[in-house]
Amino acid sequence: MTPHWERSPNAPVLDEPLLMDAVLRPHRSLSLKAFKLMLMAVIAINAAVALFFWVQGAFPVAGFLGLDVLALWLAFRWNYRSAQAVEYVRIAPGKVHVAAVDRSGVAAHWVLNPVWARVMRDGRGVLIREREGQMRLGAFLSPKECDGFADALSLALSRAKRGYSPKTSRIE
Numbered sequence: 001m002t003p004h005w006e007r008s009p010n011a012p013v014l015d016e017p018l019l020m021d022a023v024l025r026p027h028r029s030l031s032l033k034a035f036k037l038m039l040m041a042v043i044a045i046n047a048a049v050a051l052f053f054w055v056q057g058a059f060p061v062a063g064f065l066g067l068d069v070l071a072l073w074l075a076f077r078w079n080y081r082s083a084q085a086v087e088y089v090r091i092a093p094g095k096v097h098v099a100a101v102d103r104s105g106v107a108a109h110w111v112l113n114p115v116w117a118r119v120m121r122d123g124r125g126v127l128i129r130e131r132e133g134q135m136r137l138g139a140f141l142s143p144k145e146c147d148g149f150a151d152a153l154s155l156a157l158s159r160a161k162r163g164y165s166p167k168t169s170r171i172e
Contacts, residue, residue, distance in 0.1 A: 020091040020156035022149070026083045026140040035076055043069055087137055091156045093163055096128065098135060110135060114160035119153050126150045 030038070046069055050062035081103050088099040096112045116130040125139035126149055138149055 016092040016094060018090055018092055019159050020089060020152065022089040022152070024087040024089070024138050024141065024149070026085065027142075028080065028083045030076075032080070035080075039069070039073060039076075042072060085140075089137060089153065091153075091160050093160050096157070096160070098128070098137065114157050117157050119150055119157060121146060121150045126153060128153070 046065040050065045053059075053061035084103040084105075086101045088097075088101070090097040090099075091114060094113070096114050096117055098110045098112075099107050101107045112128070112130060118129045120127040120129055120134075122136075125136045125141065126146055127134045127136055137153075138146055141149060
């Protein structure tokens with residue numbers, strides 16, 4: 001059997017107990033409620049500044065301050081949309097399943113035999129490698145989170161390679 005990633009149109013059924021079931025999501029430090037409050041504060045400040053310049057006779061400044069608010073709103077909207085992407089990593093004794101769901105909800109599934117998988121840490125996430133290919137996971141994670149995820153993924157893969165079963169807690 002040659003090692004390779006198989007692209008699957010649907011999520012594969014993993015009959016065996018899972019050694020790892022991880023969900024990776026981008027972190028956003030500003031909640032939607034906090035963003036609305038911040039945007040209202042920016043609008044209020046820009047309105048006061050625009051009124052001052054309007055009274056002074058500098059009418060175009062008000063328009064540029066409105067563009068400033070629009071640009072801020074568009075940037076945060078794009079940021080929150082990109083945060084809807086999610087990655088699922090499921091490892092069973094005989095199979096590694098990775099699903100990547102993009103921000104529009106379209107999922108792509110990949111399956112690999114854990115015997116061929118190796119975990120490597122690089123500057124932009126964690127790589128699951130086999131002889132002919134690789135897949136990058138958690139590119140949005142912080143370096144500390146990447147290290148923790150790489151360690152957990154390595155442990156789960158080594159257990160999957162040895163035939164570890166969570167039901168018996170021993171190697172079979």
